[in-house]
Amino acid sequence: MKYLEQTFRWFGPQDEVSLADIRQTGATGIVTALHHIPCGDEWSVAEINQRKETIEDAGLTWSVVESVNIHESIKTGSPERDKYIAAYIRSLKNLSECGLKIVCYNFMPVLDWTRTHLDFRLPNQASALRYDAIALAAFDLYILEREGAFKEHAPERQAEAKHYLDKLTADEVTTLTNTIMAGLPGTDEVFTIEEFRQHLQSYMHVNQEVLKTNLAYFLQAIIPEAERMGVKMCIHPDDPPFPILGLPRVVSTEADLRDIVGFAPLASNGITFCTGSLGANAANDLPGIVERLGEHIHFIHLRNVQREAGGSFHEAEHLNGSSDMFAIMQAIIREQQKREQAGRSDVAMPMRPDHGHKLLDDFKRNTYPGYSVIGRMKGLAELRGLELGIRRSLGME
Incomplete structure (x- = not known):
């Protein structure tokens, strides 16, 4: 049985958390993107290979692309969306040619994850x-x-x-x-x-139904191409998983995820299972989602939140919060067992400790919010131990 692939997010050469730092955490895979390329522009083979070589020269592997962002015209369904979908497919083709086969993305309107x-x-x-x-x-x-x-x-x-x-x-x-x-x-x-x-203003006539229809249009255009390339697309849940500032959400519940994998029912159309995003909604049964939709999970973000009264929440320690991380990890390991029995090659799913508290010397670095090095290393160590303990308890070691 293969363990989960331990990965760490890196924001590129300007990130104050270096690849050398990340290697010391025990992670072997890097999760990154070409953040300097404007959303909607094609990623060239030369740019992709340059980043890949930088990572490999540091003794690590570029495991997941997070994210190839989606142009707003695709989300709003504007007349120019087909141009941007074509550019997106060319980027996927170039990534595939460079050996990068897992691509995370989200479909949140205008803003990415939002905190106060x-x-x-x-x-x-x-x-x-x-x-x-x-x-x-x-x-x-x-x-x-x-x-x-x-x-x-x-x-x-x-x-x-x-x-x-x-x-x-x-x-x-x-x-x-x-x-x-x-x-x-x-x-x-x-x-x-x-x-x-x-x-x-551009979303004035885009409600939840329209946004979901536009997501289906996007998936039905790109997934057959991704399938031919052997690229696994995995959508990230909305964060937070409810409408904010008048903007709709369509990747917030198990029902949403079920709809999404049904829009283009091919192996390439999958899910980024983010326990932090989904866990902010108490109605989401996280272990149950893995049990029922686990075959579609291509990438895992493990993070915990402490839900508060009135819809507020804060990010908790990875093993302490409103979500039962033991039950979640156990469900993931059982999904791995199913994959091994089915002869699937993607048993060692990439997992990263999503976000982390600022601790100790983290305060001396100007890191991206949520992406401190010591806080995430602590989370990774805890998750690594949890995985080992569950495997031992199941007699798998």
Whole structure:
């Protein structure tokens, strides 16, 4: 039986967490992307090979591409989407030619994962990421002043949000705004309020049903091509897994995931199983999702969140939070057993410790939010031990 492949996310040469650092964590695989290439542009073979050689020269393997981002015109279904889908397919072809066969992506409108606080201090003074539903409402109602927002937030939440905002200093308002308006991971892009309002305008007629239809259109165009190339596509769940700022969500529940794999029922059409994103919704049965949809999982993000009252949550230690990481890991190992019995070649699924607290000397580095080195190394060590312990308990060692 093969263990999960232990991987670490790296944001490229500008990342303060170096490949040499990552090698010392015990991870063998790298999860990265060509973050400097604008969303929608084709990735060339030369650019891909240059990054691949950098990783291999450090004694590591480029295991997963995360992410080949999807242009907004594909999500909104605009007339130019076919041009961007064609460029996306060319990027997949070039990745395949370079030996890269697992591609993670998401279908979240405008924003990637969203938090309200990037330095939430835990009792031990470690720093975590947090999503405060009241802070988000304060931004939505009184800073962004989004049309229709008052219809979506209950009167009690409106009052909580106003009280919250009134206590903030001008600098704290700016920090909240910049935190929510952050662009894609691996970039320093921050939308202005006016830019974000323009993006919202482009989604005026895109509700959940339309967005899901546009996702189906995208998958039905790319998955047959990916299948021919031997590339496994794996969609990342929405984070958080519910609508925010008037933007719909279509990858938030088990039912959503079932719809997605059904849109293009080929082996290449799969899932990034992110326990942090899915775990923020208490209705999601994470071990059950693995049991019922495990055959479609191509990539695993293991992270825990502590759900709070009123829709808020913060990122917890990997083994301590609202999700039962023991039960999740046990379900993943059982999925591996099924794959081995079926003769599948993808038993050693790539797994990375998703996000991590800032600990100890992490505070001396200017790392991307959630991507400290010591915090993630701690998470990886805990997950590695959990996997070994479960395998021993099942008599697999």
